[in-house]
Amino acid sequence: MASHTISGGSITTELRVNDRIRVPEVRLVGPGGEQVGIVRIEDALRLAAEADLDLVEVAPTARPPVCRLMDYGKFKYETAQKARESRRNQTNTIIKEMKLRPKIDQHDYDTKKGHVVRFLKAGDKVKITIMFRGREQHRPELGYRLLQRLAADVEDLGFIESNARQDGRNMTMVLGPHKKKSEAQAEVKAEKVKSTAAKVAEKDAEAAEVKAHREAAQKTASPKKPRRRSENLDPDMEA
8 A cells, every 4th residue: 555645644545556557658667676667558567467466556656657566465465564563563652741830949859850850761751841920920031941950950861842931820841752662661671671680680699598508507517426325224124
C-alpha cells in the first residue's frame, strides 16, 4: 500500500497493479532492483507474466511512472507485518505537569526538581507552571528566571521544547526529554535487571562466606575425648 500525507492526516491507497496500470510506457525496475529502462506497458506486462510476478506502479507521479516486478501478495503481507510491529513498539509520550511558586524555597525547589528529573528520565515531557498570586503578577521576571534556572539544572536530561510564556496568572514552559520513551523504558528495564543480578550475586557471596566459615570452624574444633570406664565398676560385670 502507498501512504499519502495531506494537511488533515494520512490517506492510504492501493497501488495500481498489472492491468490497472493504464499508461503507454513505464520505467521498469527488475525484481532485484536493477534498472531495466523505459519500456512499453505491453512489454512490461509480458515480462511480469514470464517471471510469474506482478507489475506494480511504485511511483505514479514520475514521468513516465516507475513500475517494479514483484510478488505483490508477499509485498502486502510484509508491509502489514511491519506496520503491526511498528504500532506494537510505539509508545506515547506523556506530558507531566509540575507547579511552582515564584518565591519557592530551596528545599521545595530541590524536591520539585527531583520529580522533573524522574519524569525526563522516564522519557516524558514536563510542563512547568509558575503560579503567581497577588502582587507577584507584577513581577513576571521572577517566574522567567526560575524557569530558566530549572531548565539549566536539568539540561543533561531535557531541553526547552516550548519557551516560557505568560498564560493569565501563570507562566508555563515545556521541557522535552533527550531520549525517546522507548529508549528510556529500555534503560530502566536494563537497570532493574542489573540491580537484580547484583543482589543475587551478593546473596550467593554471603552464602558462600557462611559455608566457608562453618567448614573452617569444623576443621579447627578439638576432637571429643573418648569416654573413660569408671574405676568403681565391678570387674565381674565386664563381659
